[in-house]
Amino acid sequence: MTSEVLVIDDLNKVFSAPTGNVVALEHIQLKVQQGEFITIIGPSGCGKSTLLKIVAGIDTEYEGSVTLHGKPIEGPSIEKGFIFQEPRLFPWLTVEKNIAANLSLKNPEVRKKVDELIELVRLQGFEQSYPRELSGGMAQRVAIARALLRNPDVLLLDEPFGALDAFTRSHLQEVLLDIWQKNRTTMLFVTHDLDEAVFLGQRVIIMNPRPGHIRNILPIGLPFPRKRASHSFQELRHIVLKEFEKVEEPLLDQGAGI
Amino acid sequence: MLEARIENTATSPSIKRKKQRQRRGLSIQITNAMLGVLLPVVLITIWEIAGVMGALNPILLPAPSMILQEFINLSASGELASHLGISAWRALLGFLLGGGLGLAAGIWVGFSIKTERLLDPSLQMLRTLPHLALAPLFILWFGFGETSKILLIAKGSFFPMYVNTFLGIRSVDGKLFDVARVLHFTKWQLISKLIVPASLPNIFLGVRLSIGVAWLGLVVAEMMGSTSGVGFMINDARSFSLTTVVFVGIIVFAVVGKLTDSLVKLLEKRLLRWQDSFKGGGF
Structure with missing residues (x-):
């Protein structure tokens, strides 16, 4: 019971639009264990980003209950780290100052942690660089370090590697797993990449649009580090793919394709 | 680059x-x-040759060498330095007053849509009033002394600062506001760590335009009843047909204006090193 860090109970979210109300999330039930790595996958419009924003406290208009350590989420807080699809760095700050952001590097404790994080995300030598001098993958690593500096209980990632090329993406997936194994931060990772979901998640949550709801939750029992080429990985990938197709088919029947 | x-x-x-x-x-x-x-250099050379050959009326267009001679005379007598000193002092005071108020108003109006609705229409109306139309009124209200001059300069430098600061604040990337929320910035941190640095490029543009307008206002102020300053020097020389002095005054204005602008640009370059924008290469 105590190991449950995040509990979502009967979460509903409706967007009101002039053309009528759109049900973005319907009856979401989810319990996340301490230190668990959850990936959420689904087609666009299935409400996966909305779900993440509610957990982050960016979006506070919803029905149902979302609790972190038993306390309802009322707004953004440093207990919930958030990583956007784009790095969203402050262009006028150097890498180390971006990581520190509103914390002072003059504080020896912050200084020490920033240095450790720079090493963790493998950015040594770039402490004084400005964001414009970084590649997309490097910038996203700065964003990850920035979120980790606040020691979040749960790290929320909204398609963080979606805009990166395949090589950088698989490299960053390994960096992230490395961080997770060292820090045991609970991860909630939204993606539209099937491989990524199976490669990272201990549980893969498959979501279905119109209205957005959880279709299935699949445990991925493979040990880390996972090998993409291994037989068991491909088998599990196939199972998730099949589930995914089940999601897609009725949609296409209704003529409500994307 | x-x-x-x-x-x-x-x-x-x-x-x-x-x-x-x-x-x-x-x-x-x-x-x-x-x-x-x-x-x-090419233009001045042609001008000098034409002057020496007697093709130009020295009252209307004295040769560059004559202007240079006048410049040396005025500098040696200390007349130029004292006029320039007074002018610079007025421009600085006017700019600090107008620019400072413009910055404050820009931040205030930029922050709140309610203040914008309240103040912006009136300010935009005042902005269009020309110096020359207001100068007589200012003299009537504040006399011929320094107050009317400095206020006229301040009125001019207020608006570029106000408009650009406002624009800078309103163009801060909304996505970075989300980051600031997620990282739990305090209200003060939001201003000092996000809004001010993000609008700094626009604020600098405001400073440069404001300084330019301050010089412009200065000439108007000094030509409308004054006994000192470069503007007075020009006006006084005109009534005695001392064209060389007029030229010296104009050149001094141009050079000092350009120098102050370069100074601000230098400061801008240092503070905005992080910018990643098109720098004009390749054309």
């Missing part, structure tokens, strides 16, 4: 190549500077 950017990238080249680049960078700088002075 391009050279400097290459050197800024994280991978540092070998020292030898770096030195070569620096030398090449320097020669490019010299070439660029030469290119800038080419046109004035």
Whole structure:
């Protein structure tokens, strides 16, 4: 019971639009264990980003209950780290100052942690660089370090590697797993990449649009580090793919394709 | 520009190549500077030759050498320095007053849509009033003393500062506001760590335009009843048909204006190193 860090109970979210109300999330039930790595996958419009924003406290208009350590989420807080699809760095700050952001590097404790994080995300030598001098993958690593500096209980990632090329993406997936194994931060990772979901998640949550709801939750029992080429990985990938197709088919029947 | 950017990238080249680049960078700088002075030098040479040959009426268009002689005379007597000192002092005070208020108003109006609705229409109306139309009123209200002059300059430099600060605040990337929320910035941190640095490019533009307008206002103020300043010097010389003095005054205005602008630009370049925008290369 105590190991449950995040509990979502009967979460509903409706967007009101002039053309009528759109049900973005319907009856979401989810319990996340301490230190668990959850990936959420689904087609666009299935409400996966909305779900993440509610957990982050960016979006506070919803029905149902979302609790972190038993306390309802009322707004953004440093207990919930958030990583956007784009790095969203402050262009006028150097890498180390971006990581520190509103914390002072003059504080020896912050200084020490920033240095450790720079090493963790493998950015040594770039402490004084400005964001414009970084590649997309490097910038996203700065964003990850920035979120980790606040020691979040749960790290929320909204398609963080979606805009990166395949090589950088698989490299960053390994960096992230490395961080997770060292820090045991609970991860909630939204993606539209099937491989990524199976490669990272201990549980893969498959979501279905119109209205957005959880279709299935699949445990991925493979040990880390996972090998993409291994037989068991491909088998599990196939199972998730099949589930995914089940999601897609009725949609296409209704003529409500994307 | 391009050279400097290459050197800024994280991978540092070998020292030898770096030195070569620096030398090449320097020669490019010299070439660029030469290119800038080419046109004035050619024009002044033609002008001087025409003057010496007697093709120009010295009352209307004295030769550059005569203007230079006048400049030396005025400098030697200390007249020019005292006029310039007074003018610069007025421009500075007016700019600080107007620009400071413009910055404050821009921030205030930029922050709140309610203040914008309340203040912006009136301010935009005042902005269109020309100096010359207001000068008589200012003299009527505040007399011929320094107050009316400084207020007139302040009125001019208020608006570029106000408009650009407002624009800068309103163009802060909304996505970075989300980041600030997620990182739990306090209200003060939101201003000092996000809004002010993000709108700094616009604020600098405001400063440069404001200084320009301050000089403009200064001339108007000094020509409308004054006994000192470069504007007075020009006006006084005109009534005695001392065209060379008029020219010296105009050139002094141009040079001092350009120097202050360069100074602000230098400061801007240092503070806005992080900017990643088009720098005009390749055309």
